[in-house]
Amino acid sequence: MTRKLLPSDYHMHTHNSGDSTAPMKDMIESAISCSLSEICFTEHMDLDFPITESVPEGTFTLDIPSYTRELFSYKEEYKEKISIKYGIELGLQTQIVKENTQILADNNFDFVIGSIHLLDHADPFYPDMWEGRDEEDIIRRYFVATLENIKAFTDFDVLGHLDYIVRYTPTKGAGYSYNKYKDEIDAILTCLAENGKGLDLNTKSLTRGGSQPNPNSEILKRFNELGGRIITFGSDAHNPEEVAGCFDKAREIALNCGFDSYYTFDKREPLANPL
Ligand SMILES: [Zn+2]
Numbered sequence: 001m002t003r004k005l006l007p008s009d010y011h012m013h014t015h016n017s018g019d020s021t022a023p024m025k026d027m028i029e030s031a032i033s034c035s036l037s038e039i040c041f042t043e044h045m046d047l048d049f050p051i052t053e054s055v056p057e058g059t060f061t062l063d064i065p066s067y068t069r070e071l072f073s074y075k076e077e078y079k080e081k082i083s084i085k086y087g088i089e090l091g092l093q094t095q096i097v098k099e100n101t102q103i104l105a106d107n108n109f110d111f112v113i114g115s116i117h118l119l120d121h122a123d124p125f126y127p128d129m130w131e132g133r134d135e136e137d138i139i140r141r142y143f144v145a146t147l148e149n150i151k152a153f154t155d156f157d158v159l160g161h162l163d164y165i166v167r168y169t170p171t172k173g174a175g176y177s178y179n180k181y182k183d184e185i186d187a188i189l190t191c192l193a194e195n196g197k198g199l200d201l202n203t204k205s206l207t208r209g210g211s212q213p214n215p216n217s218e219i220l221k222r223f224n225e226l227g228g229r230i231i232t233f234g235s236d237a238h239n240p241e242e243v244a245g246c247f248d249k250a251r252e253i254a255l256n257c258g259f260d261s262y263y264t265f266d267k268r269e270p271l272a273n274p275l
């Protein structure tokens with residue numbers, strides 16, 4: 001039996017992102033060694049990101065000209081071996097809608113992930129967000145803020161790692177389930193499905209030993225029930241070892257949740273590929 005090719009990896013970072021040191025060439029070579037036929041780089045652009053000791057000003061402000069030059073040079077160099085697409089992971093906040101709109105007007109990306117990495121202008125990665133506060137309440141606020149953001153800014157293709165905040169709760173998501181936040185999550189999924197937007201099936205948690213991707217399989221299934229068709233596969237790799245991480249498992253999950261295709265993009269146009 002021939003092994004099926006893995007889905008294209010549509011969520012990858014390199015040294016162009018403030019939290020990665022990976023050379024782009026190494027990421028491409030790793031994708032080729034996984035036999036991927038296509039990848040899309042999605043570097044961080046998170047404007048108005050809170051400044052901390054470990055995150056100096058501008059950490060997540062992407063140098064787009066430099067990223068673009070590097071990407072198109074490798075795209076040409078590797079064109080016989082792998083298709084390389086030009087993407088971005090845009091951090092959404094309601095006060096920077098104008099700036100984000102301008103970034104997309106100025107650059108012809110193939111693919112745009114809209115991600116909400118902050119809540120009330122703070123990074124949930126740091127424990128101070130959680131100290132002395134009700135975990136369930138913060139998670140609920142995150143989903144409410146996500147809906148506000150995707151209504152305020154609509155020029156993205158997929159929503160990044162929908163239940164991402166759960167990774168950072170003090171209990172690491174113990175007791176978290178779709179049902180607890182059904183109303184808030186359904187509102188997000190309905191908004192996405194009705195507007196032809198998709199979900200980033202993000203395998204980073206799986207690669208790091210978790211049992212579920214972000215969003216989890218209950219949410220993926222619900223998205224399908226609500227008419228959502230577009231999913232992309234994203235390892236969220238920040239180093240070569242993580243490229244296409246757990247994509248076999250993620251494919252099984254997607255199939256079990258009712259999807260028969262995953263999507264790739266060309267100049268913002270979605271293209272269905274059989275799973
Ligand atoms: Zn992200």
Ligand SMILES: [Zn+2]
Binds near residue numbers: 089
């Ligand atoms: Zn990412």
